[in-house]
Amino acid sequence: MSRSNKLFGDKAFELLKELERSSQTIPAFDDDGVRQVLEEIKAIFEENVAQASTYNTSGDRSLWPLLNFRHAALQRNKRCLLAYLYERCRRIKALRWEFGPIIPADIKQTLCEPEVQFFNSYSKSLAAYMCSAGYSQGAGQGLDLTNNLRPPKSLYIEVRCMEDYGKFELDDGEVIHLKKNSQHYLPRAQVESLVRQGILQHIA
Amino acid sequence: MSDEENVPETQMENVSDGAGLEEEDDDDMEQITAQKVLEILETAWINEMCAPEILPSQVDMLELMVSQVAHMEEQMRDLDKNDFRAVVHGMELERVRYIMASYLRCRLQKIETFTQHILNQEAARDPDEKRLSPEETKFAQDFAGHVDEYFHKVATQYMPNQQRGEAELRIVTPNLMSHVFLKANVAVPAVIVGVDDEEVDMAAGSQHIIPYQLVADLIQNNQAQLI
Numbered sequence: 001m002s003r004s005n006k007l008f009g010d011k012a013f014e015l016l017k018e019l020e021r022s023s024q025t026i027p028a029f030d031d032d033g034v035r036q037v038l039e040e041i042k043a044i045f046e047e048n049v050a051q052a053s054t055y056n057t058s059g060d061r062s063l064w065p066l067l068n069f070r071h072a073a074l075q076r077n078k079r080c081l082l083a084y085l086y087e088r089c090r091r092i093k094a095l096r097w098e099f100g101p102i103i104p105a106d107i108k109q110t111l112c113e114p115e116v117q118f119f120n121s122y123s124k125s126l127a128a129y130m131c132s133a134g135y136s137q138g139a140g141q142g143l144d145l146t147n148n149l150r151p152p153k154s155l156y157i158e159v160r161c162m163e164d165y166g167k168f169e170l171d172d173g174e175v176i177h178l179k180k181n182s183q184h185y186l187p188r189a190q191v192e193s194l195v196r197q198g199i200l201q202h203i204a
Numbered sequence: 205m206s207d208e209e210n211v212p213e214t215q216m217e218n219v220s221d222g223a224g225l226e227e228e229d230d231d232d233m234e235q236i237t238a239q240k241v242l243e244i245l246e247t248a249w250i251n252e253m254c255a256p257e258i259l260p261s262q263v264d265m266l267e268l269m270v271s272q273v274a275h276m277e278e279q280m281r282d283l284d285k286n287d288f289r290a291v292v293h294g295m296e297l298e299r300v301r302y303i304m305a306s307y308l309r310c311r312l313q314k315i316e317t318f319t320q321h322i323l324n325q326e327a328a329r330d331p332d333e334k335r336l337s338p339e340e341t342k343f344a345q346d347f348a349g350h351v352d353e354y355f356h357k358v359a360t361q362y363m364p365n366q367q368r369g370e371a372e373l374r375i376v377t378p379n380l381m382s383h384v385f386l387k388a389n390v391a392v393p394a395v396i397v398g399v400d401d402e403e404v405d406m407a408a409g410s411q412h413i414i415p416y417q418l419v420a421d422l423i424q425n426n427q428a429q430l431i
Binding site: 010034038042043078081082089093112114116117121122125126127128129137145150151152154155188190192 | 216232285291294295297298301305308309312316339340342343346347350354357358359362363374382
C-alpha cells in the first residue's frame with residue numbers, strides 16, 4: 001500500500017483539471033504530471049501483482065476487495081491520462097484548421113515531440129484527403145475544406161492590414177501591396193486564410 | 205439556386221446553359237438539373253449536420269456540383285467584374301461552395317470523433333452499402349493510426365503489459381437515441397415511437413421531435429428529413 005497520504009488518481013485528475021482551466025489555445029505538455037501518473041499506475045500494478053500471487057497461494061479471501069479497489073484506481077488513472085491526451089489531440093487538430101500546415105513557433109514550444117509528429121501526420125492525411133477526394137477533376141483548384149469556414153455574407157470584404165505582408169496576387173492577376181495599416185476591399189474567398197492568420201483584419 | 209431564378213432570363217444568357225447538366229455524359233443520371241443536384245446536396249448537408257451518426261456519402265452529387273461550379277466559373281470569367289450578373293452569380297457560387305465544404309467538414313468531424321466505431325461498422329457492411337467514400341475510409345484509417353501511435357508513444361508503452369490492450373474500451377460511439385427535429389416529406393403511417401410499441405402516423409409536412417434511431421431509416425429513404 002502506498003504510504004503517502006495522497007489519494008489514488010489525484011494527480012491524473014489534476015492533469016485534466018489543469019487542461020480544462022487553461023485559457024490558452026493549448027497549454028504546455030505536462031511532462032512531469034504524465035510521468036507521475038504513469039509511475040502511479042505502475043506502482044499500483046506491481047502491488048496488485050504481488051498480492052495477487054499471495055492470494056493465489058494462500059487463498060486468503062480478505063485481499064479480494066483490496067485487489068478490486070486497486071484495479072479500479074488503476075483503470076481510473078489510465079482513463080484520466082488518456083482523456084488528457086485525447087483532449088490535447090483535439091486541440092492540436094484544431095490548430096491545423098486554424099493555422100494551416102505549419103505550427104506557429106510559440107505554440108510549437110508547448111507541444112511534446114510525439115504531438116508534433118501527430119500534428120504532421122494529421123496534416124498530411126488531411127491534405128491527402130483533400131487532394132485525392134477527386135473533387136478537383138477539371139475544377140481547377142478543387143475544394144479547400146479549410147476555406148469557406150463561415151457562411152458567406154458578401155462577396156467582398158473590407159480588410160485592414162496588420163503587418164507588412166508585401167505583394168499579394170489575386171486570381172485575376174491583379175497585384176496588391178499589403179502594407180501595414182492600409183485598407184483594402186478584396187474578394188473574401190481569396191483573403192480568408194490571411195484573415196485567419198491575423199495578417200489582415202476584417203473590419204465591418 | 206433561388207437567386208438564379210430571380211435573375212431575368214436575358215441576364216442568364218451567358219451562364220444559363222451551364223445550369224442544366226443535360227450535356228453531362230452521365231448515362232445513369234438521366235436529365236438531372238443543377239437545381240435538383242443542389243437540392244439533394246442541401247438536404248444531405250442538413251441531414252448530416254443534424255444526425256448523430258454518419259450518413260451515406262453523396263459523393264456523386266458532390267462531383268456533379270463541383271464540375272458544375274467549375275463550369276460556371278469558367279463562364280463568369282468572361283463577364284466584367286462590376287457586372288451585376290457577376291456579383292449575383294459569384295455570391296451564389298460562394299454559397300454553393302460553402303455548403304459543399306461544410307458538408308465534407310462535418311463528415312470529417314464525425315469520422316474523427318467516432319473513428320473506430322465507424323471503421324468497425326464499415327467493415328461489417330456490404331460493399332454497396334458503404335457509407336464512406338474510399339477517400340474518407342483512407343482518412344479514417346490513417347487517423348486511427350495516428351491517434352494510436354501518439355497514445356502509444358506518450359503513454360501506453362510505459363504501462364504494464366496487461367494494461368495496454370482494451371482498445372475496444374476506448375471506442376467512442378454516437379448516441380443514436382439523441383433527439384432530433386424532423387419533417388416528414390411524405391405521409392408515413394405507424395412509426396413506432398417509444399419502448400412500448402406506441403405508434404404515430406406522420407402526415408406529410410408535419411414536424412416532430414423524436415429519438416434519431418427510431419427514424420433513421422425514414423431519413424435514409426428520404427421519407428423524412430432533419431431540420
